[in-house]
Amino acid sequence: MQRVSGEFFNMSALEMAAALLGMVMTHELSPGVFLRGRIVETEAYLGSGDEACHASRGKTKRNSVMFGPPGTLYVYFTYGNHYLLNIVTEPEGVAGAVLLRAMEPLEGIGIMRQHRGRKHDHELMNGPGKLTRALGLTLEHNGTSLLGGPVFLEKGTPVRQEEISTSPRIGISKSTELTWRKFITGHPCVSRGRIGPPVKKKKRILES
DNA sequence: TGTAAGATCTAG
DNA sequence: TAGATCTTACAA
Numbered sequence A: 001m002q003r004v005s006g007e008f009f010n011m012s013a014l015e016m017a018a019a020l021l022g023m024v025m026t027h028e029l030s031p032g033v034f035l036r037g038r039i040v041e042t043e044a045y046l047g048s049g050d051e052a053c054h055a056s057r058g059k060t061k062r063n064s065v066m067f068g069p070p071g072t073l074y075v076y077f078t079y080g081n082h083y084l085l086n087i088v089t090e091p092e093g094v095a096g097a098v099l100l101r102a103m104e105p106l107e108g109i110g111i112m113r114q115h116r117g118r119k120h121d122h123e124l125m126n127g128p129g130k131l132t133r134a135l136g137l138t139l140e141h142n143g144t145s146l147l148g149g150p151v152f153l154e155k156g157t158p159v160r161q162e163e164i165s166t167s168p169r170i171g172i173s174k175s176t177e178l179t180w181r182k183f184i185t186g187h188p189c190v191s192r193g194r195i196g197p198p199v200k201k202k203k204r205i206l207e208s
Numbered sequence B: 001t002g003t004a005a006g007a008t009c010t011a012g
Numbered sequence C: 001t002a003g004a005t006c007t008t009a010c011a012a
Helices: A013-019 A063-067 A109-116 A128-135
Strands: A024-030 A033-046 A073-078 A082-088 A096-107 A151-154 A164-167 A181-184
Touching (some): A013 A181, A063 A082, A096 A128
Antiparallel strands (some): A033 A181
């Protein structure tokens, strides 16, 4: 097992989204107990010129990690239920991150099933909220570094350029013209994509 | 202080 | 297809 060094993260979010495909994310849950998944789907988010990015309107308490050094984890909570995992890129002071949307389970599958319930292997991590739950990642990991903590990256099986597909990002309502989603073509663990924003919820009608 | 939207998931 | 669930950001 070889941890990826800090130099790897010195690239733009868009380059990183493609470069991460095929790499292995590892969480050392407890000493000697590893949860590992191979990255098969990513999305790039940039602070400037990208309305869909949390940092498009500048630094806030939530998104401040995105302005930090490359190789940092940005984890946030959304929809009242789910943690989403990003890797910070771009030089310190510039907001940019890559959302990890889907992985192929490699090691610790029994523990992932405990986290996720009884599922087929390819359903354990085929969505951004699912993979954080499978790996046991929460807000505790927000702001931690891939270079020294229990969560880190390893070189995996390289992916050829012709195996990589591109599409608009999923679940957003702004900047939908940007095709910054990258995934391994035809891989069974890629998430079930829904282009466009989530369906609007009904307003609750209060009786007087 | 109130309100609406949100980088989602699951059951029915 | 709709509901769960709750934090963040923005408007008043």
